[in-house]
Amino acid sequence: MTRRLNVRHWLLLVMALSLLALTNIPHHSNAQDGGTTFPITITDATGNEVTIESIDAIASGSGDVTEIIAALGFEDNLVGIDISSTYPEDLLDRIPEIGFARRLSVEPIAAVNPSVFFCTETCSPASVFDQLRTLNIPVVIIPDDSTSGIELPLKKIIMVAAALGAPEQGEALRVKVAREIEWAKTAVANIQEEPTILFLYVRGRTLQLVSGTNTPAYDLINTVGGIDVGAAAGVVGYMALSAEVMLNAYPEYIVMFQGSVDSAGGLDKVKELPGVGDTPAAQNDQILVFDDQFILGMSTRTGLAALALADQVHPSMTWELNVTYPYAYTDATGTEISVESPASVYATDETLLATVQELGFHARVFENHAEVSLIVATQSSDWASLREAGYAVVVVSDDADITEIAAALGVPGRGEALIARKAAN
Amino acid sequence: MVNHLDAQHLHYHIGKATLVGDISLEVTGGEILAIVGPNGAGKTTLLKLLAGDLHPQSGQILLNGHPLHHHKPLELARQRAVMPQQASVSLDFTAYEVALMGRHPHIRGSETREDHRIVEEALHRTEVLHLREQLYATLSGGEKARVTLARVLAQQTPILLLDEPTSTLDLRHQHMTMQIMRERAKTGVAVVAVLHDLNLAAMYADRIGMIHKGQLEFIGTPEEVLTAANIHAVFGLAVEVLAHPTHHCPLIVPLATNGHVSTPPEIGASSGRRVLADQRVTSAPHLG
């Protein structure tokens, strides 16, 4: 079965290559984009010098790393991933499994014959790395410490990109993720209440832990302006759940993995755990369930995860998680326009761009782009010809403040939050 | 071969309970010394002291003139064999294998044809050769005792210490056992046997030591020791001592009045005797 598929793959590859040769289109392989030549040598999170000969066959032992590798455009180089690699979603259907980040063993990894193996500091057992090294498989350990806080994903991205010889892609991804984390911080800037939140980890009937300081959950809860009641109750790392701990913590919100809820047998069973049912979180149906890798993967989606959590724990949050399209807006030129699509947003100059980005848009400066959903233009720009050329253009005054720009983008609530954030700084 | 076991002023106590208090006795090759006495008198403790299982708190035991504890275990095992009251084997060895264990002190490396011959002979003598392939654990109490006796005999030691060797045996095998002891004594072996049956002791022992409350009350020939007065004093049972009809030795017959033994039964004879006494049977009591 697999062998037949392989043959077909080879055929396709040969056809594609000959097509490329005929049409003389530049070979679009990500590995060569940065112009990096292998082998490259980097120092990984454990201080080991790792020489990577080739990244043609990458094995990733941890879901967060897989996510970054894919986001950097090297998804097709993956030959083996662990079962926590749940994002991008279809990856596990296409790429062989090599185990689980916390219970790796050498042979399944060696079986996919990788040219490099990625994992994090929390992958275990660590001796598997030694075993892989004896097989001449370079092992790159990505940082996964508990002291970097919410910045941890950025460190991971830089290291992965360096190992893949793609520092530019890495920097772009780092900026994107850093910006999203900033959004989450901004989103809670104008909120006074500090909801009490607890992260609860459940594995079946045998393992129930609450988290405290030195955990990703603590960093995430702090980022969204909540109080980690596990940490407040004195938990460092993880501690076994008991009714005592639960009632001591008395959380308004409980955050859980979807995997935890499934393994417990559903939310009803979770509420039957010691003390859980008596908490305000359970009684007000405020047990928040998220995808494991999304909420605490500390990877490319951490900013979005923080925003999603903030939205759940702050009923008074003004920051619009999603912009309501279409919205109508009468701009600085007195034109009433209807903004239809959220796909991409541009600004006519850098200053304006900065604010647009702070308001939750991955916007760029407009330079004759083909596909444009919305251009935010200053009055002094050549907005008239842009509009004539058929673009959707919202004009703001040259000295537009945050409120005006936010209104122009259909996100007045985000504007309020950003003003509060700036004032706090 | 000077086979001589000399116990001098043995004293052994556990806590405040004195089990053996100042007992001295000696036994020489060629004789059978029977130790008799009521339950809890200290017979078994005395035998364990003689075997070296227990160490007396005071006094000493000389084996051929040397203190017992100066002998190494293997050396000692070539000098004396001990037959325990009841012997269990924790794993499924056959009767033959158990008897063969008696040869251990003599085996260098692996057992020889001579060892096997000695074991077979011993099994034959104790009439259990036909049980040789059976698992020891599946044998009856009496059969076990005879296999154990074979093991002790196979050890071929100049000194034999036996703790109630006949207690699980039927009448015939009780006498068989004692006859074997006589044979051994004739070849120069010194035998010390703890016995319950006074008549068995009377018939086969050269000397009898009667123990009561840790003390050696009487020691001497059967005629000297087994008197009605001595027995009443030690066992608390009224008996009449007759002359054995065919054998030159005393014959002890318990007496009873009004269906009761004459003195309180707690230091008296076993229930078996009482039943017999009730039925006014005057023959020798039957044990086992």
Add this chain to the structure above:
Amino acid sequence: MIGKLSVWQATTQRYSRLLPARIALVLVLLVMLVFISLSAVSTGAVSIQRDVVFKVSVDAIAENLHLDYDSGLDYSARCLPGQPCIQRDAALIREIRWPRVIMAGLVGACLAIAGTALQGALRNPLADPSLIGASSGAAVGAVTAILLGVNIGDLLNSDAPALARLTQSLFAFGAALITTFGVFRLARWQGRTDSTTLLLIGLAINTMASAYIGLATFISDIREVNDIVFWTLGSFAEIFWRDVYVVLPFAVLSVVILPFLARQLNLMTLGEAEAQHLGVNAERLRIICVGLAAMTVGVSVAFAGIIGFVGLAVPHLIRFFTGPDHRIVLPASVLTGGILMIAADLWARTVAVPTEVPVGIVTALFGGPVFLVLIILSRRGRG
């Protein structure tokens, strides 16, 4: 079926009491050991041709013995991603699979011979390395090292993961010896050691140890829990040659010394006093057996975690077929323990690819029912 079996058992028992039959049994077990070892080395998540496995192994032996032999395999061929690769397969066979298989064999042998020696010396068929506190002591030591986060790597300014594991192993070994010594010391009274007391004290120590491990699991974080699970359920996944070199001398020591004590162990079945009467220094024999058992079990647990049931069940399995004579039971236990452990590990690492089942679960999973059947059959065999 059962009737036939017990007849067969009786027959094998009778024949196994003969010297040639015993030699034949040992030879058969040796052949099985070699066979299972080669099968285990040839099997795994990475599929390697059997002839490659064989050639690589022979080349490795030739290299180590400085023999002039070359199988003709080309080890210099460059490895291409996604292609079979001699270089990598050779490294896998030499550095991963062989040490693992040999370690499994050694640990199986160690546990089995320790169990046999203990059951004999303590006159108790329930005696098991875990019952005298060696296993649980070792686990307590390892767990303590995990919880305290001690690492001799810190002293050497190195953070190689191997050093952390080595630290845990040292703690495990030390704690196994201390615990066993402590159990033994407590059971000693008036210069004598009572087996029942010894086992009861071992049981009490075990209870305390499992409470400690439970507590440790309770207060430790997820990562540490994983480590603790390794120690309490056992695994051969992280074995290197250097670990084999540490365990080997202890295993050899036991395998060489204990058979010399076989006849004395036989006598011990009569009882301690009776063995003494037959010239056995029972106390010394017991100290030697318990000491060797504590060392071999300690070092086994230190590198492979607690693997239950082998020490208890293998001696029973052997005795079921050969009878109780330690002169055959000891060597047969060594070989059978090795064979069964290699098989259990093979199953543990191949049944749920890409993950592994802890080998301790496998031994309990299969050992339990087999042990039950054994008990029932031998009861019937006795009638």
